[in-house]
Amino acid sequence: MKKKILILAGGYSKERDISLKTAKAVYTQIKKNYKCNILDPSNNFVDRIRKFNPDVVFNALHGRYGEDGFIQLILENEKIKYTHSGVRASSICINKIISKEIFVKNNILTPKYLILNENSKNNLIKIFKKVQKKLKFPVVIKPINEGSSVGVFICNKHNFIKNLKKLSNEREILIEKYIPGREIQVAILGNKKLGTIELLPKRKFYDYKAKYDKKSDTKHILPVQLPNRKLNEIENIALKAHQITGCRGVTRSDFRYYKNKFYLLEVNTQPGMTELSLVPEIAKYKGINFYSLIKWMINDASINR
Secondary structure: OOOEEEEEOOOOOOOHHHHHHHHHHHHHHHOOOOEEEEEOOOOOHHHHHHHHOOOEEEEOOOOOOOOOOHHHHHHHHOOOEEOOOOHHHHHHHHOHHHHHHHHHHOOOOOOOEEEEOHHHOOOHHHHHHHHHHHOOOOEEEEEOOOOOOOOOEEEOOOOHHHHHHHOOOOOOEEEEEOOOOEEEEEEEEOOEEEEEEEEEOOOOOOOHHHHHOHHHOOEEEOOOOOOHHHHHHHHHHHHHHHHHOOOOOEEEEEEEEEOOEEEEEEEEOOOOOOOOOHHHHHHHHOOOOHHHHHHHHHHHOEOOO
């Protein structure tokens, strides 16, 4: 009998469209060899999961409720095997503040930062002065728990307050020292270093449009032009970050390389699986086709992650 695979996709986050694209790509790859279906979480979705009774849930959800531990806790309670990271690692990595604290504690270089919460939002001039003193402009501002570069702004002192107001609905905001330099990303598969890719976006940085719009014309560089010792260094940092945050399955770590130093920005526990996504591209370069990558993830699925 064919294994039954339920692909969870869509959801309620701002990354809904990307999640659906990931699900479609995964479904297309596995439909011949597995009995599979796509489920968009909504009312009574637990009953619908039970009705399908999958052997494995392939979690293609992105952002809030999909990669923050919420859906993982439900699947753990239902004792259904699922892909990617578990409850704890998902909740750690989606929270940019908690994950950065863990990076710092474990001697992983990450950009200096400040946290803006509800209590400190009222005095924007005071915030401006604090940022200028502690971080210096330019800075990056972002919600603490969104992915795909949603709500990310690079700010100078002239547009800082204006951009900050665009995130006024967020309870907490991360203000981070902007690090120029090269954008390099590393994929981890299980507990092994899968590979590294460099991005040359024509836009200011690798934002939402650069990630998912073919017209953005972001250049992907494989192999990355770095000495072997530096490639080993960045991949070892990514593996360390994967392990200390308790991740499972596939992750992608995002770095900036500046003045011979690697700055870890974040660890993504649910990297995209679209035709433009980086992990499948890295895997292909390493001789692992898209179907084999998905199959590995299905076979890796478990509970107690």
